Amino acid sequence: VQLQASGGGLVQPGGSLRLSCAASGFTFERYAIAWFRQAPGKEREAVSCIDLADSTTSYAESVKGRFTISRDKTKNTVYLQMNSLKPEDTAVYYCATELRCYSDVVHLSGGYWGQGTQVTVSS
Numbered sequence: 001v002q003l004q005a006s007g008g009g010l011v012q013p014g015g016s017l018r019l020s021c022a023a024s025g026f027t028f029e030r031y032a033i034a035w036f037r038q039a040p041g042k043e044r045e046a047v048s049c050i051d052l053a054d055s056t057t058s059y060a061e062s063v064k065g066r067f068t069i070s071r072d073k074t075k076n077t078v079y080l081q082m083n084s085l086k087p088e089d090t091a092v093y094y095c096a097t098e099l100r101c102y103s104d105v106v107h108l109s110g111g112y113w114g115q116g117t118q119v120t121v122s123s
Contacts, residue, residue: 001023001024001025001026001097001112002023002024002025002112002114003021003022003023003033003095003096003097003112003113003114004021004022004023004114004115005019005020005021005093005094005095005114005115005116005117006019006020006022006117007019007020007117008092008093008117008118008119008120009118009119009120010120010122011085011119011120011121012121012122012123013085013086013087013121013122013123014084014085015085015121016081016082016083016084016085017082017085017119018079018080018081018082019035019079019080019082019093019095019117019119020077020078020079021033021035021077021078021079021080021095021114022075022076022077023076023077023078023097024076026097028052028073028076029052029053029073030052030053031052031097031098031099031111032049032050032051032052032097032098032099032100032101033049033050033052033071033078033095033096033097033098034046034047034048034049034050034095034096034097034098034101034105034108034110035047035048035049035069035078035080035093035094035095036093036094036095036096036108036110037089037091037092037093037094037119038091038092038094038116039088039090039091039092042091044094045060046060046105046106046108047059047060047063047067047080047093047105048060048063048067048069048080048105049069049098049101049102049105049108050069050070050071050078050101051100051101052071052073052078055070055071056101057069057101058101058102058103058104058105059105060105062088063082063089066082066083066084066085067080067081067082067083068080068081068083069081078095080093080095082119085119085121086121087121087122088121089119089121090119090120090121090122091119092116092117092118092119093116093117093118093119094110094113094114094115094116094117095113095114096110096111096112096113096114097110097111097112098110098111099111
């Protein structure tokens with residue numbers, strides 16, 4: 001199983017970024033994919049999850065209405081569209097496999113992990 005995260009960068013507050021997580025080495029629809037983030041000095045937190053079989057999604061309260069997770073089965077890729085970014089969204093973002101999503105993302109723990117991509121929101 002391989003996950004390749006990309007798309008991070010530096011953006012001003014209020015701006016947007018789209019992260020990508022390219023997956024390989026497993027049957028895409030058998031898993032869910034979650035995004036996590038970890039800011040300096042803080043614990044890792046789950047951000048969002050998508051079930052690859054039926055596109056069921058869930059989000060952390062802190063990103064609801066601003067972030068959208070989606071998947072492209074033809075490309076075996078999951079996306080995290082991040083709008084209205086805030087300085088507190090600054091973190092390294094990781095994608096990981098899950099056996100399923102939960103309505104409360106706090107229950108997500110990650111299985112196979114990709115490398116992180118840095119997102120910095122600053123003026």
